[in-house]
Amino acid sequence: xxxxxxxxxxxxKPGGSLRLSCAAxxxxxxxxxxxWIRQAPGxxxxxxxxITGSGSTKYYADSVKGRFTISRDNAKNSLYLQMNSLRAxxxxxxxxxxxxxxxxxxxxxxxxxxxxxxxx
Amino acid sequence: xxxMTQSPSSLSASVGDRVAIPCRASQRISNYLSWYQQRPGKAxxxxxxxxxxxxxxxxxxxxxxxxxxxFTLTISSLQPEDFATYYCQQSYSxxxxxxxxxxxxx
Numbered sequence: 001x002x003x004x005x006x007x008x009x010x011x012x013k014p015g016g017s018l019r020l021s022c023a024a025x026x027x028x029x030x031x032x033x034x035x036w037i038r039q040a041p042g043x044x045x046x047x048x049x050x051i052t053g054s055g056s057t058k059y060y061a062d063s064v065k066g067r068f069t070i071s072r073d074n075a076k077n078s079l080y081l082q083m084n085s086l087r088a089x090x091x092x093x094x095x096x097x098x099x100x101x102x103x104x105x106x107x108x109x110x111x112x113x114x115x116x117x118x119x120x
Numbered sequence: 121x122x123x124m125t126q127s128p129s130s131l132s133a134s135v136g137d138r139v140a141i142p143c144r145a146s147q148r149i150s151n152y153l154s155w156y157q158q159r160p161g162k163a164x165x166x167x168x169x170x171x172x173x174x175x176x177x178x179x180x181x182x183x184x185x186x187x188x189x190x191f192t193l194t195i196s197s198l199q200p201e202d203f204a205t206y207y208c209q210q211s212y213s214x215x216x217x218x219x220x221x222x223x224x225x226x
Contacts, residue, residue, distance in 0.1 A: 035216075044219070044221045045156075045164065045221075047215055050214075050216070059215070062215070103152075104151050104152045104171070106154030108169075110164055
């Protein structure tokens with residue numbers, strides 16, 4: 001079955017960096033767009049970034065553009081999010097999610113999430 | 121950016137009720153609309169995609185309707201496990217945006 005497992009979260013000081021990973025299994029990883037989506041404590045969902053199956057195209061929310069970098073290693077079935085210049089407002093649970101193939105589709109598989117806390 | 125508006129932010133209902141949760145887009149998005157359910161402490165779960173297509177494994181009491189700017193998620197007969205927060209999300213254009221959520225409470 002499809003499984004997504006995030007790791008790499010933790011406590012980091014403002015201005016610091018962190019790299020999140022998402023290990024995928026149970027499907028042909030390179031066939032799917034993947035995204036990072038976050039949720040601040042007690043708040044709603046915010047899409048952060050996506051990457052195409054080949055990794056050739058990436059998009060970012062304005063709130064993270066220039067600070068976060070999404071990447072993937074299809075040989076390792078892994079998705080990454082490099083987060084630099086972290087701010088208190090980046091504190092959230094970060095989910096990796098698989099986008100269904102096709103048009104007008106949604107995120108059909110999600111990891112359990114990893115908590116990132118930015119605080120001095 | 122396309123803004124997704126969900127109002128109300130919460131609603132009260134009872135087991136067996138028919139519940140309708142609205143979502144409005146700030147511009148036309150055709151049928152590029154998905155619905156998710158999130159229970160406390162859990163990851164979101166896809167219920168509906170393409171505005172009205174039921175995701176595999178989701179009970180048939182869930183249905184979606186709408187096109188353009190106005191959409192609705194309907195639960196035909198609310199079950200105890202359906203008390204949760206529901207989010208709409210557009211994938212018409214980046215940034216892909218979510219509504220702020222509607223919490224269905226007892």
